[in-house]
Amino acid sequence: MKLKLYIYCILFMLANISLAQTDSDVNNRTDIALVESIYIHTNASLVFSGEYLYYSIYCFDTTTKKLSNLSKMAYVELISSSGERVFRHKIRLEKGRGYSDFFVPVDLQTGNYKLIGYTNWMQNTDLNFFGNVEINIINPYKVTLDETSIVSNSIVNSNQRDSFNKVNVKDNQIVLELDKANFKSREKAVISISTKDINENGFNGSYSLSVKRKSTIPQPKSLSSISYLNTLKPEFVRISNLDNNAKLPELRGELFKGIIKGLDNTFAQGLNISISFPNETNLLRIARVNANGEFYFNVNSFYFTEEVYFQIIEKNIQDYSIELKPKNQPDLSRLEFNEFSSKPEWKEEIINQSIYNQIENAYFEFRSDSLYIGNKKDLLEGKDYELYNLEDYNRFPTLKETIKEFVSKISVRRDVNLGEVFEIQGLGFDTKTGIRPLVLMDGILVDDHNKLMDYNANYIKEIKIYRNQLVIDLQEFQGAMVINTIEGFDKNEFLQNGFFNQQKIETPQFQKTYYLQKYDESNRSSRLPDYRQQLLWMPNINVMETNNLEIEFYTSDVKGDFEIRLEGFTDEGMPVSIMKEFKVN
Structure with missing residues (x-):
């Protein structure tokens, strides 16, 4: 129904x-x-x-x-x-x-x-x-x-x-x-x-x-x-004749469908789940899980990766299993x-x-x-953000120390449930909203900020700070911190520790x-x-x-x-x- x-x-x-x-x-x-x-x-x-x-x-x-x-x-x-x-x-x-x-x-x-x-x-x-x-x-x-x-x-x-x-x-x-x-x-x-x-x-x-x-x-x-x-x-097609196995039209781009279950194998519901594409900040999507444990994402731009990364917002992903459904054949x-x-x-x-x-x-x-x-777009393209190229500064050992020393309007606070989290001061107001910022590392959402506090700052190329409120689909963020590394961060460590979930996908055909x-006279006689x-x-x-x-x-x-x-x-x-x-x- x-x-x-x-x-x-x-x-x-x-x-x-x-x-x-x-x-x-x-x-x-x-x-x-x-x-x-x-x-x-x-x-x-x-x-x-x-x-x-x-x-x-x-x-x-x-x-x-x-x-x-x-x-x-x-x-x-x-x-x-x-x-x-x-x-x-x-x-x-x-x-x-x-x-x-x-x-x-x-x-x-x-x-x-x-x-x-x-x-x-x-x-x-x-x-x-x-x-x-x-x-x-x-x-x-x-x-x-x-x-x-x-x-x-x-x-x-x-x-x-x-x-x-x-x-x-x-x-x-x-x-x-x-x-x-x-x-x-x-x-x-x-x-x-x-x-x-x-x-x-x-x-x-x-x-x-x-x-x-x-x-x-x-x-x-x-x-x-x-x-x-x-x-x-x-x-x-008569829509009334379609059953629950009907195939949905891909109206707004490629459609991804998945299911989330708890450790007791029951369907999870009411959660917000994100899908991230490496190095594609503009493709970040966040969806709501329905009563059947299902989630849907529409991706309407080209991407060039064979894997995507899932995270459950403000939840321990290790408490859930995520299955990305294969394409209908x-x-x-x-x-x-x-x-x-x-x-x-x-x-x-x-x-x-x-x-x-x-x-x-x-x-x-x-x-x-x-x-x-095509023209590769950035999430912050056209927005007013501050750029910190770490080559221009004396490097500190960790990301947390780097933020403390010279990245303005961003701090670290302790949350009772979430541990250490980054906090970005809003543009034009000093009141703390309690809403966390969006944090991306090479295009991948990092929902658990604790994992980045001790990250080696020598691997970071630049940090972008956006101070206005940002809404991605259903999720509101107080600003954004976009981190780009020099050679790409090691995702295996994050995967092994269960910080996010990786799924393999088929890449669309590239346009050629x-x-x-x-x-002409210069090459007609070429051998x-x-x-x-x-x-x-x-x-x-x-x-x-x-x-x-x-x-x-x-x-x-x-x-x-x-x-x-x-x-x-x-x-x-x-x-x-x-x-x-x-x-x-």
């Missing part, structure tokens, strides 16, 4: 969605919520070990057939025909869009796989709404060429595609052109995407673009954005796979592609991608800027080999207020037929799917 009430509250804004087009019998619209669906565009449906599988995801609201703003996280899995999960990626969504990649290792078997995409909220619906891409993987180091093998009916000639060269936008008014049809090695190519639409918005929307060598090996059909949207049916046992094995006539192509891949991997450091880490090779088969991958092209877009790329030393594939959707929800071919001689 409480879960349904929670879902009612967080989805109330969605209750006003007009569903007249989807179910004329729906009268109680406060009981319904949208259903999401995912479309996945990959750079290829045939991938070799030693290559990257790139993918771009589009999360849709099935009622509007536009990108969804509901979920802020998506999950992508690669499933083998035996049901094994090869990987699961956590993808942050921004306005329904996200992307990542997977380097295919040499320990995967040749075979048929499925790339599956979903959100937490989608797990309350049918598997048909999940993104589902058929991927064939060839491992040339374990391949067995079987003359009697039969390729599945889902495999088509590489010259065929599903709905390509169709643009479902106002009678083909979007055009993709290449400056010419034949290129030489290491030559510049220019893609022009334009529209005849006189509307000032042009073809505003979100797109992904791949330029890749065409393999002569047959590969699974690729679902176009047009075919996807044409088969997408409006759907909704859908039942994918009903997935159907096709037979796939290598054929003798593919031998030359397999050898050539393997050689290209080995050479490219050997020189990967010269063409590496760049990670986008994919490498774009460029040539550095260039056997790129993927000439360009742009997973997240946002077009705003333009009728023409030009994109440059450069060919490599690989000759043959290449394919340009553009997929995406306009802001009005219209699909765009265009394919164009060219040659490198």
Whole structure:
């Protein structure tokens, strides 16, 4: 009952969605919520070990057939025909869009796989709404060429595609052109995407673009954005039909759920619990434990750690056990796979592609991608705080002595229940409130101040003191003391003594800027080999207020037929799917 009430509250804004087009019998619209669906565009449906599988995801609201703003996280899995999960990626969504990649290792078997995409909220619906891409993987180091093998009916000639060269936008008014049809090695190519639409918005929307060598090996059909949207049916969920196992939508970022029990194995309740991310002061969250011992955290920013730290505010954490619940995983046992094995006539192509891949991997450091880490925010950013760089002072042995000697407006007092605690004088008033300050050590909340009194000050780089009141979620603090160490403090000692609880987590996929090779007269004759088969991958092209877009790329030393594939959707929800071919001689 409480879960349904929670879902009612967080989805109330969605209750006003007009569903007249989807179910004329729906009268109680406060009981319904949208259903999401995912479309996945990959750079290829045939991938070799030693290559990257790139993918771009589009999360849709099935009622509007536009990108969804509901979920802020998506999950992508690669499933083998035996049901094994090869990987699961956590993808942050921004306005329904996200992307990542997977380097295919040499320990995967040749075979048929499925790339599956979903959100937490989608797990309350049918598997048909999940993104589902058929991927064939060839491992040339374990391949067995079987003359009697039969390729599945889902495999088509590489010259065929599903709905390509169709643009479902106002009678083909979007055009993709290449400056010419034949290129030489290491030559510049220019893609022009334009529209005849006189509307000032042009073809505003979100797109992904791949330029890749065409393999002569047959590969699974690729679902176009047009075919996807044409088969997408409006759907909704009745909240009243959800039970206590319903999956919550991740509206405000990644959702963490856990349970606290006392030493007698009964559920704890009414406690405040914190979650800290090392060196990420802005991600500190504090939640209230409910009557079932459950707590929830929403984290809406990037983080780069594989562990988090829990503390129970003003309680001895050794008196409790904390369990962080694993992420929900859908039942994918009903997935159907096709037979796939290598054929003798593919031998030359397999050898050539393997050689290209080995050479490219050997020189990967010269063409590496760049990670986008965003603007790392600090808890006190934009606030008026005092900074003490300890290199500017005569160091004292302990933190307590350091505070006493030269950090102003902060003192140490003894509490009957908590022992020694730090106290920060408020800005503009001298009255002691009795409210403790927030204390962070390298981004981790230290609730038991006693543990820091004798901490070796030689390890500390700087101390920041904030004197105004501070509220983090449900918890009020009188000021803050943020301590940054020189090389990071030893958390093992704190863990061994039970000062806080550590839990392992999966890190979301980092956003990347994919490498774009460029040539001019200075490097065109470089002896550095260039056997790129993927000439360009742009997973997240946002077009705003333009009728023409030009994109440059450069060919490599690989000759043959290449394919340009553009997929995406306009802001009005219209699909765009265009394919164009060219040659490198």
